[in-house]
Amino acid sequence: MSAIAVCASVALVYLIYHTLKIFRQYQKARATGFKVYVSILDTTNPIFTVFALPLLPILSRILPASAFRVIDLTTYGVEWRDKVVRRSRPTPGYMVASSSSELDLFVEDPEIAGAILTRWRDFQQDRMTFKFLGVVGPNLAASDGKDWQRQRRLIAPMLNERIMETVWGESVEQANEMLETFIGKDEGKTDGTVDGLRRIAFNVLQCIGYGMPQGWNEPAKAPQKGHKMVYMEALHELIEGLIIVAMVPAKVLAHSWMPAVLRRKGEAIYEFHNYTKELLQKEREISANSGTPRNNMLSLLSSISEQNSDSKERDSAQKNTLSDEEIRGNLYQFTLAGYDTTANTMAYAFVTLATLPKWQDWIIEEVDRVSATSPDSSYREIFPKLERCLALMHEILRIYTPVAHIVRGCESEQSITAGGKTYRIPAKTRCILSLDGLGTQAGYWGDNTFEFDPTRWLIKDKPNGIAVPPALRQPTKGAFIPWSGGPRICPGMKMAQVEFTSVVYSVFSKYRVEPVLKEGESEGDARKRLAAVMDDSQPKLTLQMNRPRDAVLKWTKR
Numbered sequence: 001m002s003a004i005a006v007c008a009s010v011a012l013v014y015l016i017y018h019t020l021k022i023f024r025q026y027q028k029a030r031a032t033g034f035k036v037y038v039s040i041l042d043t044t045n046p047i048f049t050v051f052a053l054p055l056l057p058i059l060s061r062i063l064p065a066s067a068f069r070v071i072d073l074t075t076y077g078v079e080w081r082d083k084v085v086r087r088s089r090p091t092p093g094y095m096v097a098s099s100s101s102e103l104d105l106f107v108e109d110p111e112i113a114g115a116i117l118t119r120w121r122d123f124q125q126d127r128m129t130f131k132f133l134g135v136v137g138p139n140l141a142a143s144d145g146k147d148w149q150r151q152r153r154l155i156a157p158m159l160n161e162r163i164m165e166t167v168w169g170e171s172v173e174q175a176n177e178m179l180e181t182f183i184g185k186d187e188g189k190t191d192g193t194v195d196g197l198r199r200i201a202f203n204v205l206q207c208i209g210y211g212m213p214q215g216w217n218e219p220a221k222a223p224q225k226g227h228k229m230v231y232m233e234a235l236h237e238l239i240e241g242l243i244i245v246a247m248v249p250a251k252v253l254a255h256s257w258m259p260a261v262l263r264r265k266g267e268a269i270y271e272f273h274n275y276t277k278e279l280l281q282k283e284r285e286i287s288a289n290s291g292t293p294r295n296n297m298l299s300l301l302s303s304i305s306e307q308n309s310d311s312k313e314r315d316s317a318q319k320n321t322l323s324d325e326e327i328r329g330n331l332y333q334f335t336l337a338g339y340d341t342t343a344n345t346m347a348y349a350f351v352t353l354a355t356l357p358k359w360q361d362w363i364i365e366e367v368d369r370v371s372a373t374s375p376d377s378s379y380r381e382i383f384p385k386l387e388r389c390l391a392l393m394h395e396i397l398r399i400y401t402p403v404a405h406i407v408r409g410c411e412s413e414q415s416i417t418a419g420g421k422t423y424r425i426p427a428k429t430r431c432i433l434s435l436d437g438l439g440t441q442a443g444y445w446g447d448n449t450f451e452f453d454p455t456r457w458l459i460k461d462k463p464n465g466i467a468v469p470p471a472l473r474q475p476t477k478g479a480f481i482p483w484s485g486g487p488r489i490c491p492g493m494k495m496a497q498v499e500f501t502s503v504v505y506s507v508f509s510k511y512r513v514e515p516v517l518k519e520g521e522s523e524g525d526a527r528k529r530l531a532a533v534m535d536d537s538q539p540k541l542t543l544q545m546n547r548p549r550d551a552v553l554k555w556t557k558r
């Protein structure tokens with residue numbers, strides 16, 4: 001037999017095997033009752049996730065529309081792409097059968113999404129999420145079962161009201177410093193608002209996480225002796241390089257033959273390990289002298305370190321301590337989870353208000369009313385009254401949902417009843433909850449679902465005016481889950497709300513914002529151009545604008 005014939009036979013056998021595998025997966029998917037799409041590519045493979053996205057524009061030109069739609073529907077970020085062109089996906093969801101040993105179920109129905117999030121023992125955290133989030137140590141988001149239960153019970157209560165007061169104060173200071181800088185230069189015109197808000201989010205986390213406040217304008221510090229970068233730089237490098245850091249071992253990244261930009265990511269992993277060890281040591285000495293933990297996550301976490309405990313509890317769920325690796329992992333994960341999410345929510349809110357002056361006036365009305373009727377500007381006095389500012393945040397999260405979807409997997413067959421119908425979900429199915437899509441389902445939100453209208457969140461006919469704390473409409477379970485839901489709901493939700501509202505409140509107490517007009521451009525056209533900058537977004541770690549510097553804004557004193 002010639003070499004060509006051998007190759008052809010091997011290819012044929014592989015093709016038959018591949019086709020049979022897809023067929024078997026298709027049969028399983030058909031039995032669920034959801035609409036089924038078949039993909040010849042393995043959609044659960046990370047290589048597909050990374051490469052399908054940049055290839056989409058080319059594929060859309062060369063493939064027939066129906067074939068392209070199948071690839072589109074299975075490629076990361078489909079919810080956002082559909083939202084921009086106001087297109088919806090099949091409800092209550094759809095299955096994708098491919099050559100993977102796992103099936104994918106894209107969930108578009110609030111009842112099913114709510115059930116999956118609530119039944120956390122049946123539907124567990126996705127293994128890929130473990131890989132990406134557990135890169136510098138085990139932590140809350142990258143754990144399941146008893147380890148997760150213990151970490152959640154110990155860590156979530158740390159984000160308490162004392163921390164909220166610090167978040168409020170720090171965010172106000174950061175926002176004031178940023179706006180004073182913008183106003184002091186170039187008649188208040190800047191292309192740096194989105195970056196400026198990122199800096200605020202990072203600095204607030206630095207203050208809450210480590211008790212190391214950093215002024216918005218303060219120049220970066222020099223690395224300490226024996227280090228190549230400062231701690232927060234190392235953390236920043238890891239967060240910005242999340243995917244590469246998770247895929248390539250630190251030893252390889254830090255090698256001398258690596259390009260400088262990648263080598264720095266590898267070095268950042270080692271720096272982060274060493275710094276956290278030193279910081280923990282220092283924190284233990286401070287606590288030993290003072291007796292009580294300070295008001296930051298590092299101090300609170302180190303107070304429950306297993307080093308300080310003589311407990312012999314063996315059951316992971318019952319223990320009241322964290323290992324040093326878990327403290328390191330959680331310090332990293334808190335910054336990762338709270339940074340991009342909060343920063344981008346603020347960014348879309350500010351650019352939206354510059355685009356829609358009517359809603360800016362609406363916010364200013366509340367800011368002025370609350371400030372005129374409050375004896376001081378503390379967190380306890382102001383935050384509970386900022387109902388419209390919180391409604392603004394909800395509406396931004398509904399339209400510009402930061403986390404596109406949550407993935408959960410089931411190891412055994414599960415059934416879920418929704419809309420009077422029972423769906424059987426086969427073992428080894430990845431359930432991809434479309435947070436982005438659920439927030440705009442016309443069936444639930446109505447015909448104006450794609451319109452920006454924060455009043456949809458207000459509870460009309462409240463008996464005594466403002467309810468305390470700010471009370472907004474509660475959508476049906478599973479219909480609005482930008483912070484997730486069920487037992488794993490984001491523990492940083494209140495912190496993000498306090499930060500967002502304090503920044504909006506301080507900025508609009510003193511300033512207004514509008515788009516900078518290009519030569520010959522009308523105000524209406526400039527607003528449309530700005531809206532297009534927001535539409536040109538891409539879900540990466542979270543949804544973000546592709547051209548943030550094109551959002552050129554002019555800030556003026558009121």
Ligand code: HEM
Pocket residue numbers: 140141142152333334335337338339341342345402403406481482483484485487488489490491492493495496
């Ligand atoms: C607008 C801001 C935020 C949004 C939209 C958001 C969204 C989310 C989402 C969707 C999850 C996934 C939960 C799941 O797997 O079911 C999550 C988890 C988490 N978030 Fe947030 N988050 C925000 C801010 C924050 C902040 C400020 C912090 C802390 C400083 C934080 C800490 C966490 C942690 C620790 C988890 C893991 C919880 C667990 O697995 O039990 N988040 N967040």
